[in-house]
Amino acid sequence: MIAEQKYIKKTTAERRKKFAQFFTPEPIAHLMADWLLGSTHLKTLLEPAFGLGVFSRLILQKKEEISITGFDIDPLILKEARKNFPKADNLKLHAEDYLFNDWNNKYDGIICNPPYFKFHDYENKNTLKEIKKHLKIHLSGFTNIHTLFLLKSIHQLKNNGRIAYIIPSEFLNSGYGKHIKQYLLNSKTLRHVFIIDFKENVFDDALTTSAILLLAKDEFHKHIHFSNIKSINDLKEAEKIISSYPHSKGHHTIPAHTIKANIKWRQYYQSLAGSKFKHLIPFNQVAKVVRGIATGANNYFVFNKQKAEAHHIESKNLLPCITRSKDIQTPFFTNRDYQKLANNGANVFLFDGTHSPDKHVKKYIKYGEEQNIHKRYLTSKRNPWYVIENRPPAPILAGVFNRNGLKFVRNEAMIRNLTTFHCIYPCNDLFNKLDINLLFAYLLTDVAREIFDDNRREYGNGLKKFEPNDLNNAQMLDLSQLSAGDSGKILNWFQKYRTSVLEAKEDIKFIEKIDQLLRKKYLQ
Ligand SMILES: C[S@@+](CC[C@H](N)C(=O)[O-])C[C@H]1O[C@@H](n2cnc3c(N)ncnc32)[C@H](O)[C@@H]1O
Incomplete structure (x- = not known):
């Protein structure tokens, strides 16, 4: 991968990050290239996120008679890339956004390591509009850009063509992935999913949670195969699976018609x-879980003792409430813990001004309106805008984000909580x-x-x-x-x-x- 190493030396990490320029390690690129080369129909090739063209280079080594089209949004990297193809007459490189171009062309082979951008890191409104316009499908606003590359490529695949993609595996198990998986299933093109889960850091951090998807527009659509790649040795096994297609099986072979888009696909490739x-x-037979109280404006609604004194808000207008996950350190939250937090000036009260005739409460509500708190997304939907969601204290709480597994808390103090915890209400008949x-x-x-x-x-x-x-x-x-x-x-x-x-x-x-x-x- 001399070309890539040279480029990395020449450019700043910042620039590469801006364009999501992360390069596919050669053993992985080989595997993917072999999937495309396995078809005798390969005459036209598309690389939608070209970079320095690692895939095209590998394919050209084994098959010279091929016409290649590449897209990359960064003209500079394409200028570098051209140097790696001194002899290629049939190479057309476009310094354009793949998602907004080339919708009418179709190819025998499409191979890609798309840019990894999350929905909030790219201009996703117009991009989603463009995809919806051409594919006529519904997509979630949380859709990450790499999966859009995949959908467009499926649309551009010729009969008997093949696709190889390496993308973060997160969409297989996340909410927005439902629509992507449905499109994949409807297209009847998905053949193999290789989940990369290296136990050691073999290549790069970015790869540790990726999946290689192999697709084909042929008649072998009855099964989808899921396999795990946990070590370099497993890559060899994957090579074998690819070379013996369509007779090969993955570690888990699942009838395609039984696979559902709206569930997490982890269950197809992991023993549960x-x-x-x-x-x-x-x-849910034993307890019901709901999210904690969302205020829509924590800075306004959350109080500590000092703030209450400053605004003359009495305790009857302040609901005891846990507002930060850090405030609960052990699995038991007692009245003593709560009092300690309150005395130490922690933010453990929630402003409750509903139906209050108190002049200070009214003044604080007016202050909120001067600050436009009533025009926020959540507050504007409430009547009156400062009413607190009716969510009684829950006897058990669950931490929302965790690095070390779930964190449960026995809320002995029976204090309300904001969204940093979920509320767990045991079902009534549980007590019997x-x-x-x-x-x-x-x-x-x-x-x-x-x-x-x-x-x-x-x-x-x-x-x-x-x-x-x-x-x-x-x-x-x-x-x-x-x-x-x-x-x-x-x-x-x-x-x-x-x-x-x-x-x-x-x-x-x-x-x-x-x-x-x-x-x-x-x-x-
Ligand atoms: C993850 S890199 C992959 C590079 C190369 N194909 C490889 O596998 O080593 C993604 C490439 O997509 C390019 N890119 C980013 N956004 C793009 C877009 N909207 N259309 C086309 N290319 C894009 C980046 O400049 C980068 O070169």
Whole structure:
């Protein structure tokens, strides 16, 4: 990859980042090129995000009689790229935005490592409009640009043609990906998905969460194959799968008509933790998860003691509320914790001016209007604009963003919370059957975490996020299957754990005992 190395030396990281110029490592580029070369129909080739043309270079090495079209929005990189094709007569390079050009041409082979831009990093309104105009499909405003490249390329594929794409795998398991997956399924062109999940950093960070998609416009559309690439050795296996197409199978071969666009595709390529356990029930049979209170203007609505004094707002117009995830440090949030936060000047109150005749409250509302708080997106939809969402305190809270798995909190103080936590309300009839502390004891275990993880959504940077419905739709162990004796043991360990936490000597051994007991009873 001498061309790429030279270019990296010549240019600043800032410039490369601006255009999302990240280069495909050669072993991966080889694999993708071989997919296209496997078709005898390959005469016209399109590279939509050309860069220095690594794919075209590799393909030309094995097949000279080919006409190549390339697009790149950066004229400078194309100028460099031309130097790598001294002999190519059939090379047409366009310094243009791929998504706004060339809609009417079709190709036998399309190969691409598209720019990775998230929806907020590119001018996505006009781009989405352009895609919708040509493809007549609905897309979410959260759609990331690389998946749009893929949709357009499918549209530009000739009969018997093939596509190879390497793109971040996040769309396979995220909300906006639903429309992309539906388009892929409708097109009946998806054949192989290779999930790259290198255990060690073999190439570059950017690759660690990518997928290689291989598509073909042929008659072999009955199955979609999913395979994992975890090491360099697995790349060789992938080569074999590609060279023996259409007779090859992936690690998981799924009948295409059973694959659904609106679910996370992780379940097609990963063994799910949940399948290790018996007696699973949907979490929403036991509890309901909803997001915390959204104010639409936290700076205005959130108070601490000093601000309350400054504006003369009385406590009856201030709702106790957790406003930052940092304010809860342990799995138990008690009245003592809350009082400590309040006394230390933390922002733990929410302004509630509804129906108040108090002149200071009225003055603060007027102040809000002078600041145009009532014209914000959420406040403008409420009547009156300063009314607080009716969301009672929840006995259990769940952290929204986590690096180390889910964080649950037993809200013993029964304080309201903003959106940094989700509210978990155990179902009413739960109290007839299950102790809420038994449920919470379960939530603290690794077993619970593993099973919930089957339903998480991923963000490229390793951050894991659970939306309320990810938890509602997840599964859990059916705790009603436990004998009275086992439930008693769990509750006993749980109380000991609680005491250890409250005394600031957290002893995780008690949770481990609960975890072990559950594994013994529920493992298949
Ligand atoms: C991830 S790099 C891939 C480069 C090369 N194909 C490779 O695999 O090594 C993406 C390339 O797309 C180009 N690019 C960014 N936005 C584009 C657009 N809207 N249309 C065409 N090319 C674009 C960038 O300048 C960059 O060279």
